[in-house]
Amino acid sequence: MWEYTDKVKDHFMHPRNVGELKDANAVGETGSLNCGDALKLFLKVDENERIVDASFMTFGCASAVASSSALTEIIKGMTLDEAAKVTNGDIADYLGGLPKEKMHCSVMGKSALQKAIADYRGIQIMEKPGEMVCECFEVTDLEIIDAVKANGLETTEDVTNYLKAGGGCGKCLDRIEEVIASVKAEG
Amino acid sequence: MNVIYTDNNATTRVADEVIEEMLPFFGGFYGNPSSMHTFGDRVGKKIRQARQKVADLIHADPDEIIFTSCGTESDNSAIFSALNAHPEKKQIITSNVEHPAVLNLFKYLRDKKGYDVVLVPVDKKGHLDLDLLYGSLSDDTAVVSLMWANNETGVIFPISEIAKKVTEKGILFHTDAVQAAGKIPIDVSVAHVDMLSLSGHKVHAPKGIGVLYVKKGIKFFPYLIGGHQEKGRRGGTENTVSIIGLGKACELAAQHLPIMNTQVKELRDYLQNQLLEKIPGVSVNGDLENRLPNTLSIGFDAVEGESILLMLDKEGICASSGSACTSGSLDPSHVLMAMEVPFKSAHGTIRFSLSHYNTKEEMDHIVKTMVSAIETLRAMSPFWKDGKLV
Structure with missing residues (x-):
């Protein structure tokens, strides 16, 4: 059984801000039914670009639900510029930490938030820029590089824990190792 | 408890x-x-x-x-x-x-x-x-x-x-x-x-x-x-x-073998039928006939297994899931994948496996808990709307 913190358990059993936000003016979606988890984030942003309300709908495990719930609590009241700086580490910290195999749940939160912000600002995020590394979970080299840099990831296992990449058929593990090595080489 | x-x-x-x-x-x-x-x-x-x-x-x-x-x-x-x-x-x-x-x-x-x-x-x-x-x-x-x-x-x-x-x-x-x-x-x-x-x-x-x-x-x-x-x-x-x-x-x-195929099987079938009757978007995995009398592998659309297990756990109910999240792997179980069980229900598959120690009252409590757990999880699932998968 996973060792979830009391805060994770609380946010799973009593999630905050669940459901569709009727007057949302920004939406960010990430994940899929096939992947095993998905998050749809709703934001209501006022004319000063402040998030006055946020809600979520999540399909996934307890830590996915808790991460989504935590995310909405963290960003309510922030301006979009402030929210854009929220990291997956902030989400995990808010919950008192996540098991390392579940860190991808916090990454999902950050990803949905970025998409919602882009949605509000009318910016088209180029879908999955970069070269596809993990076909199973559709993760690109640029996403891996970002996660490695942001979280100081060292091993392919770390990358799988944070992005799921390499956690399916495993054929891309060598390529992931090369990407990690390239980041290290850059210093 | x-x-x-x-x-x-x-x-x-x-x-x-x-x-x-x-x-x-x-x-x-x-x-x-x-x-x-x-x-x-x-x-x-x-x-x-x-x-x-x-x-x-x-x-x-x-x-x-x-x-x-x-x-x-x-x-x-x-x-x-x-x-x-x-x-x-x-x-x-x-x-x-x-x-x-x-x-x-x-x-x-x-x-x-x-x-x-x-x-x-x-x-x-x-x-x-x-x-x-x-x-x-x-x-x-x-x-x-x-x-x-x-x-x-x-x-x-x-x-x-x-x-x-x-x-x-x-x-x-x-x-x-x-x-x-x-x-x-x-x-x-x-x-x-x-x-x-x-x-x-x-x-x-x-x-x-x-x-x-x-x-x-x-x-x-x-x-x-x-x-x-x-x-x-x-x-x-x-x-x-x-x-x-x-x-x-x-x-x-050896003494209990006959009741596996009567008492235990009847309880399993009761649990299965109650879940199928009371919850929409449910499917049983595997051949219904050539099957162990105590085992029920059952998938719930648009929800995830670990979440279900934790809600059962809160009521003291012990079961397993075929989902990825509980085992630490990321894909659903190799058995469900080999059977081409669709992802929509594979991630939400729960295995109940009974013994002669189980009772009908216990099955009723499981059904009640499952109805509520699935309803709660579907209310927050982006893939479930107006009583069906979207």
């Missing part, structure tokens, strides 16, 4: 009668069964009786029973023995829905030892592709190993029929009967199997005790090389207490 235990394919409660049988041998009767004194033989005698009871459960001869430490050791011993018996043969056959104790060993033999491995696929109901299996048999086949019943779905393979065809060609046949034992009748005197694995803790004996049946006349190469124990077929001082417990457990299992 009361525990409602419906995870008997994972492990079982040690029967009170089994504990009672074992207790004296934890304490005063600590002799070594191999010793040449009456004190040691007091244990030796109990082990001989236990061996007889284990043999009786599967209609074997006591000499055909080797005690091991677990089902995995039995599986590994059987397969390595077969390879040692035919070092010149380089092809080995199993299915893609086996327990890791067999499947990962076969993958090791393929990747590290150069064996040609045939993984026989299953169809959507979990049935083996028998044409492919029979078509793969050749002079180069060292062993065929197939489970008697699947741990996740309960689907039963026609082991006697398969073993007959395989052994007729002079090929060794092993079956992992860990899940079948005590749930459906096993009769090795007519089943044509050369080797068969059992595990104590799946039949209300303690953990840490397994059995390998090796048919008389089949050459056996020991896996643990050491003393003369088990007639030189498995070195190491016997796990006397657990062997004695397993003997009692097998005696009880």
Whole structure:
């Protein structure tokens, strides 16, 4: 059984801000039914670009639900510029930490938030820029590089824990190792 | 909190009668069964009786029973023995829905030892592709190993029929009967199997005790090389207490076999039908007929298994999931994937596995808890709207 913190358990059993936000003016979606988890984030942003309300709908495990719930609590009241700086580490910290195999749940939160912000600002995020590394979970080299840099990831296992990449058929593990090595080489 | 235990394919409660049988041998009767004194033989005698009871459960001869430490050791011993018996043969056959104790060993033999491995696929109901299996048999086949019943779905393979065809060609046949034992009748005197694995803790004996049946006349190469124990077929001082417990457990299992197919099956069917009736977007995995009487693998659209399990856990209900998140892997179970169970329900699959200790009141409590859990989770799922999958 996973060792979830009391805060994770609380946010799973009593999630905050669940459901569709009727007057949302920004939406960010990430994940899929096939992947095993998905998050749809709703934001209501006022004319000063402040998030006055946020809600979520999540399909996934307890830590996915808790991460989504935590995310909405963290960003309510922030301006979009402030929210854009929220990291997956902030989400995990808010919950008192996540098991390392579940860190991808916090990454999902950050990803949905970025998409919602882009949605509000009318910016088209180029879908999955970069070269596809993990076909199973559709993760690109640029996403891996970002996660490695942001979280100081060292091993392919770390990358799988944070992005799921390499956690399916495993054929891309060598390529992931090369990407990690390239980041290290850059210093 | 009361525990409602419906995870008997994972492990079982040690029967009170089994504990009672074992207790004296934890304490005063600590002799070594191999010793040449009456004190040691007091244990030796109990082990001989236990061996007889284990043999009786599967209609074997006591000499055909080797005690091991677990089902995995039995599986590994059987397969390595077969390879040692035919070092010149380089092809080995199993299915893609086996327990890791067999499947990962076969993958090791393929990747590290150069064996040609045939993984026989299953169809959507979990049935083996028998044409492919029979078509793969050749002079180069060292062993065929197939489970008697699947741990996740309960689907039963026609082991006697398969073993007959395989052994007729002079090929060794092993079956992992860990899940079948005590749930459906096993009769090795007519089943044509050369080797068969059992595990104590799946039949209300303690953990840490397994059995390998090796048919008389089949050459056996020991896996643990050491003393003369088990007639030189498995070195190491016997796990006397657990062997004695397993003997009692097998005696009880034989007595309980008829109620598995009546009382336990009726409870399982009741649980299944109630869940199907009260919750929309639900599907049962595997063949409904050729299935262990205690097992229910059931998928709920648009929700995730770990979340369901934690909501059951809050009510003291123990079950398992076929979902990725509980095991630490990221894909749903290899069994559900092999059966092409769609992702929409594979991630939300729960396995309930019952025993004769379960009651109808417990099933009612499970149904009530499940109705509420699924409703709560679907209310927050982006893939469920207005009573259906979106």
